[in-house]
Amino acid sequence: MKNEEFVTKVKTGITRWSYANVWEPKAISDGKPKYSVSVIIPKSDKRTIEAIKKAIQAAYEEGESKLKGNGKTIPPLDAIKTPLRDGDLEHPDDEAYRDSYFVNAYSSTAPGIVDANRQPILDHTEVYSGVYGRVSMNFYAFNTETSRGIACGLNNLQKLKDGEPLGGHISAEEDFDDDFDVDDYDFLT
Numbered sequence: 575m576k577n578e579e580f581v582t583k584v585k586t587g588i589t590r591w592s593y594a595n596v597w598e599p600k601a602i603s604d605g606k607p608k609y610s611v612s613v614i615i616p617k618s619d620k621r622t623i624e625a626i627k628k629a630i631q632a633a634y635e636e637g638e639s640k641l642k643g644n645g646k647t648i649p650p651l652d653a654i655k656t657p658l659r660d661g662d663l664e665h666p667d668d669e670a671y672r673d674s675y676f677v678n679a680y681s682s683t684a685p686g687i688v689d690a691n692r693q694p695i696l697d698h699t700e701v702y703s704g705v706y707g708r709v710s711m712n713f714y715a716f717n718t719e720t721s722r723g724i725a726c727g728l729n730n731l732q733k734l735k736d737g738e739p740l741g742g743h744i745s746a747e748e749d750f751d752d753d754f755d756v757d758d759y760d761f762l763t
Contacts, residue, residue, distance in 0.1 A: 581628070582712050584711055589615050589616075589707065589708065590704065591704070593610065595611065597684075599684075609683070610728065611678075611731070612676050617674055637715020637724075640722075654723040655722070657677045657679075657713065661673075662674075670704075677726050680728055686730040687732075692732070701731065702739055704737040704738050708731070709730075711728055712729060
């Protein structure tokens with residue numbers, strides 16, 4: 575029963591996180607604020623990719639009545655929005671997405687965040703865009719006035735190791751590590 579109950583749930587292998595809004599919800603396009611993360615999955619991780627494809631198919635089958643809406647037929651899976659996207663096609667100039675797929679996962683409630691030993695991470699500086707870890711997520715069908723498809727819900731995160739921060743952010747320590755001499759500025763005296 576447990577496997578049947580969670581066919582739309584996936585726990586990834588090692589992924590990299592980008593656009594990690596996991597501590598505070600953020601509104602996109604004046605919508606409701608949500609927690610979110612772009613989960614970057616190496617194309618070499620066949621196990622995770624296959625699990626996501628199966629979960630998308632299960633969500634499609636489970637959500638047929640929702641996807642049908644007021645129509646007479648259910649649109650084919652390849653004709654609706656699905657969350658598994660190709661990083662090489664959508665982010666061709668971004669090294670972080672090279673040779674990878676990605677899924678954008680969202681939640682209206684804060685995800686649980688733990689370390690490699692499954693201990694809660696409370697320090698917000700520990701989880702940022704660029705870290706590596708595993709993600710627990712669910713796939714489900716949606717049908718709104720403007721679109722329909724399969725979406726990805728964010729459950730929990732497990733940080734496994736640090737990575738180079740993404741997005742060009744530099745720490746204050748690195749930013750001001752120069753030969754600046756305050757004595758060169760006489761207006762302070």
